[in-house]
Amino acid sequence: MTAETRVQTPPMPTGARPLRNEVAGHFYGRGKTKLGFLECDDGTVLKPVQPQPRGERELEFFKKVFDPDSEDKALIALRPLVPRYLGTVFEYNIQYIRMENVTFPFTCPSIMDIKIGQIAYDPIINPEWSFTIATSDAQTWHLVPNLGHLLH
Numbered sequence: 623m624t625a626e627t628r629v630q631t632p633p634m635p636t637g638a639r640p641l642r643n644e645v646a647g648h649f650y651g652r653g654k655t656k657l658g659f660l661e662c663d664d665g666t667v668l669k670p671v672q673p674q675p676r677g678e679r680e681l682e683f684f685k686k687v688f689d690p691d692s693e694d695k696a697l698i699a700l701r702p703l704v705p706r707y708l709g710t711v712f713e714y715n716i717q718y719i720r721m722e723n724v725t726f727p728f729t730c731p732s733i734m735d736i737k738i739g740q741i742a743y744d745p746i747i748n749p750e751w752s753f754t755i756a757t758s759d760a761q762t763w764h765l766v767p768n769l770g771h772l773l774h
Contacts, residue, residue: 631656635713638662643725644733657716659733665726668711668718677717681710684719 631651634640638660640650650658657670671677684707687697706722725731 629654629656632716633714634660635668635711635718637664638668641667641733643731660718661723665723666708666720667705667723668720671710671717671719681719684721 634650639662641659641661644659648658650656650660652658655670660668662668671681684704686692686694687700687704688707689697692698705724708720708722711718711720725733
């Protein structure tokens with residue numbers, strides 16, 4: 623990797639810091655984008671909006687679930703199961719979803735970003751990526767009966 627292609631760790635929004643107790647997932651300062659969950663002193667977290675189209679779909683999901691004018695019973699039923707959506711933050715050319723930090727009242731939580739399900743699937747995603755993930759899942763899914771779960 624050359625200096626021109628190396629991704630620099632982006633500055634954090636004012637009042638934010640890396641999530642303290644994350645044990646798996648997308649860590650701030652690591653990986654291809656160097657982006658990850660950030661926590662704020664006000665009891666909220668900032669999640670970077672992913673590249674399109676996934677990022678826009680995720681943002682629209684939160685907006686729909688927490689739309690105060692919504693009468694959709696399925697979306698209303700999801701509200702207690704999803705961190706409360708509190709809008710977006712845009713700093714240093716990065717857009718973040720601001721949401722409730724559901725771990726805020728806990729002293730030492732362990733936080734993981736996990737995939738639930740047998741196969742990662744997205745109807746819009748690159749078919750080559752879906753095949754790679756499906757192949758990876760097929761190679762490890764046989765362990766579930768013995769382990770009781772499977773984390774990626």
